[in-house]
Amino acid sequence: MPDASPDTEAAQSEAAQPAEAAQPAEAAQPAEADRAGYAERDIQREIEKGELDLPHWLTSYEEAAGTPFLRTLRRLPALLKEAWLLAWRADPLATAAVGLFQIGTGVASAVGLISVVGVFDGLLQAGPTPERVRAAVPSLLLLVGAACVRGALTAAAAAANGRLGPKVYQAAEMRLLELTTRVDLSTFDDPSWRDALERARHRGINAAEQLVDRAIELATNLVGIAAAASVLAVLHPILLPLLVLSVLPVAWAAVRSARLERRRVLRLIAVWRRQGMLFELLAAREPAPELRAFTLRDFLLDEVRRLVGISTAEEIRVNTRRVRTSLVGTALSAIATGLTYAVLFWLLWTGRVELAAGGAAAYAINMGIGKLRELTLTANFVFEQGLYFDDFRGFCELSLQRAEPTPGGVAPNGFREIKLDGVTFRYPDADHPAVREISMTLREGEVIALVGENGSGKSTLAAVIAGLYRPQDGVVTWDGVDVSEIDPESLRERVSVVMQEPTRWPLSAGANITIGRHDREVVTSSVHEAARAGDAHDFVMELSREYETMLSRHFRDGADLSGGQWQRLAVSRAFYRDAPLLICDEPTANLDARAEHDVYERLRALAAGRTVVLITHRMASVRDADRIYVLDHGAVVEQGDHAELMASGGIYSQLYALQASAYQSA
Numbered sequence: 001m002p003d004a005s006p007d008t009e010a011a012q013s014e015a016a017q018p019a020e021a022a023q024p025a026e027a028a029q030p031a032e033a034d035r036a037g038y039a040e041r042d043i044q045r046e047i048e049k050g051e052l053d054l055p056h057w058l059t060s061y062e063e064a065a066g067t068p069f070l071r072t073l074r075r076l077p078a079l080l081k082e083a084w085l086l087a088w089r090a091d092p093l094a095t096a097a098v099g100l101f102q103i104g105t106g107v108a109s110a111v112g113l114i115s116v117v118g119v120f121d122g123l124l125q126a127g128p129t130p131e132r133v134r135a136a137v138p139s140l141l142l143l144v145g146a147a148c149v150r151g152a153l154t155a156a157a158a159a160a161n162g163r164l165g166p167k168v169y170q171a172a173e174m175r176l177l178e179l180t181t182r183v184d185l186s187t188f189d190d191p192s193w194r195d196a197l198e199r200a201r202h203r204g205i206n207a208a209e210q211l212v213d214r215a216i217e218l219a220t221n222l223v224g225i226a227a228a229a230s231v232l233a234v235l236h237p238i239l240l241p242l243l244v245l246s247v248l249p250v251a252w253a254a255v256r257s258a259r260l261e262r263r264r265v266l267r268l269i270a271v272w273r274r275q276g277m278l279f280e281l282l283a284a285r286e287p288a289p290e291l292r293a294f295t296l297r298d299f300l301l302d303e304v305r306r307l308v309g310i311s312t313a314e315e316i317r318v319n320t321r322r323v324r325t326s327l328v329g330t331a332l333s334a335i336a337t338g339l340t341y342a343v344l345f346w347l348l349w350t351g352r353v354e355l356a357a358g359g360a361a362a363y364a365i366n367m368g369i370g371k372l373r374e375l376t377l378t379a380n381f382v383f384e385q386g387l388y389f390d391d392f393r394g395f396c397e398l399s400l401q402r403a404e405p406t407p408g409g410v411a412p413n414g415f416r417e418i419k420l421d422g423v424t425f426r427y428p429d430a431d432h433p434a435v436r437e438i439s440m441t442l443r444e445g446e447v448i449a450l451v452g453e454n455g456s457g458k459s460t461l462a463a464v465i466a467g468l469y470r471p472q473d474g475v476v477t478w479d480g481v482d483v484s485e486i487d488p489e490s491l492r493e494r495v496s497v498v499m500q501e502p503t504r505w506p507l508s509a510g511a512n513i514t515i516g517r518h519d520r521e522v523v524t525s526s527v528h529e530a531a532r533a534g535d536a537h538d539f540v541m542e543l544s545r546e547y548e549t550m551l552s553r554h555f556r557d558g559a560d561l562s563g564g565q566w567q568r569l570a571v572s573r574a575f576y577r578d579a580p581l582l583i584c585d586e587p588t589a590n591l592d593a594r595a596e597h598d599v600y601e602r603l604r605a606l607a608a609g610r611t612v613v614l615i616t617h618r619m620a621s622v623r624d625a626d627r628i629y630v631l632d633h634g635a636v637v638e639q640g641d642h643a644e645l646m647a648s649g650g651i652y653s654q655l656y657a658l659q660a661s662a663y664q665s666a
Contacts (some may be wrong), residue, residue, distance in 0.1 A: 079386045083211035090171035094164040101157035108150035115143040172208040179399035187402040190428040196395040204392025207385040221375040246336035253329025254380035257322045264318040275307045409486040418442040423474035434460040447612045449622035452631035467491040496579040500586035502570035510547035534572025583613045619656040
């Protein structure tokens with residue numbers, strides 16, 4: 001849409017003033033229709049402000065959208081091969097059946113085309129009409145038989161593909177999830193990886209299924225075109241290049257249209273993501289109370305309306321360009337087709353082609369053009385889906401590079417000490433390490449406390465100890481064995497973690513306690529015992545289906561727990577897990593004072609015979625710790641027991657005195 005000049009906008013504004021002055025009441029009360037319709041000039045202003053500018057982290061995809069057709073075409077064989085390998089692994093029998101049936105369909109079409117030549121040759125030869133009909137009957141029977149076979153094979157191919165398609169989609173989706181859950185945890189903090197995941201999930205999985213289906217159509221069309229081309233080449237060599245020429249404009253239009261659509265997707269991906277986030281805020285249950293409490297409905301609706309208006313304007317713009325491209329391609333193709341038929345008529349007029357051959361040629365041209373157009377559209381679809389499948393393949397390769405190493409070592413069932421020596425960990429794209437050059441020793445049966453202000457690196461350090469993050473520098477050892485030589489899953493089997501904000505798994509209450517110990521036979525008495533230890537048994541028994549109650553309002557008879565109840569379930573899970581290393585990261589953040597006291601008492605019972613790492617802002621909770629580490633900007637600045645740190649007058653004593661003063665009377 002062309003930019004409006006300032007003078008034009010001023011004139012429009014002046015023209016609008018009398019109407020506004022004449023209807024002050026209407027102006028004072030904005031109509032709902034005004035909100036629903038977003039003015040084009042306002043949308044244009046948003047576009048001019050850069051709302052549709054490509055974010056810096058998507059520039060690689062802009063480059064992909066502008067990749068020349070021939071370069072992408074050269075990549076297609078590898079993409080098709082990978083898609084077919086995915087299909088073969090999903091269902092070898094169905095894959096083979098689809099391929100054979102579709103190729104058979106193409107062969108049947110080719111036989112039908114060749115038989116048409118025989119029909120024309122018989123009907124147009126010299127002699128009485130009955131003899132010409134009898135001469136054409138064998139070819140006609142062959143044509144009918146080929147049509148019957150083609151119909152049967154098409155139905156069989158559709159049935160086999162109906163079985164194969166969902167399996168390919170399932171295989172691609174499972175591949176994506178398997179790789180996503182194998183990557184190093186720090187990878188989730190890499191924006192480029194997360195964007196690759198979004199693209200692979202939303203487009204790449206479906207592209208895998210589409211590539212398999214359309215690749216078979218491609219082969220079928222090639223067989224049909226080969227038959228038409230062979231007929232035309234025999235009848236007269238000039239007809240074949242003219243046939244190709246008539247379809248080239250359609251091919252150009254299809255490729256250009258696909259690239260326009262690809263660019264639209266890339267330009268709007270950030271807008272769509274924001275729109276989706278706002279939709280969740282408006283439609284989800286969790287933010288609903290705060291949305292109403294702060295009267296955010298109109299504000300968020302206006303923001304969604306603005307984003308929808310932007311994406312709609314861009315879609316209309318791109319669709320208009322695609323329609324124009326299609327019209328140009330169709331017009332040029334019609335001209336080229338007319339030229340092809342004109343040449344055929346000229347050949348007939350000059351006697352260079354017999355009338356029977358001319359009829360067969362006309363049929364072959366018509367069929368060839370149809371097949372070439374189908375081939376062009378299919379090839380373009382394969383080209384377009386290949387771009388998205390390339391995203392899927394690229395994500396798989398990237399995730400394999402980021403996958404956690406799986407050495408053969410097995411973590412010991414217990415340990416005497418865990419030692420950190422010069423450990424440094426930095427998040428992706430971070431300017432400074434989250435923890436740096438940390439050395440400490442955790443001995444069996446000790447309670448170790450990590451304290452410090454927000455952002456000091458406590459939780460990150462605990463994650464390194466738990467084997468969730470791999471340090472870039474330094475070594476973590478269990479009884480002298482470098483954890484980099486131990487399988488990460490084996491190590492984590494020896495760790496229990498109570499998070500500050502435990503994940504609210506949409507499972508039953510019982511499964512929320514036993515989760516993570518799926519290899520262990522579930523004994524009801526053990527589950528109840530763990531729930532009692534975590535102070536969760538009583539409220540679980542009050543649920544509609546007790547331990548079988550689904551903990552989500554999204555399910556029938558589901559329940560919604562408070563933050564404190566979820567925290568108690570997390571503590572119960574730690575009891576059930578029964579691991580030698582227990583890490584508690586602000587385990588009482590959502591609890592009241594009485595519940596907090598009870599949880600700490602239970603955690604002390606759980607800590608018996610185990611090594612405990614306790615992270616908390618409550619200084620009173622760490623007084624009895626064997627050793628306290630004080631962190632500041634990712635480094636250990638103080639260490640010792642409570643008495644030693646209070647005597648040193650450092651950060652710990654200041655924090656402790658500050659909290660203690662809140663409970664002292666004036």
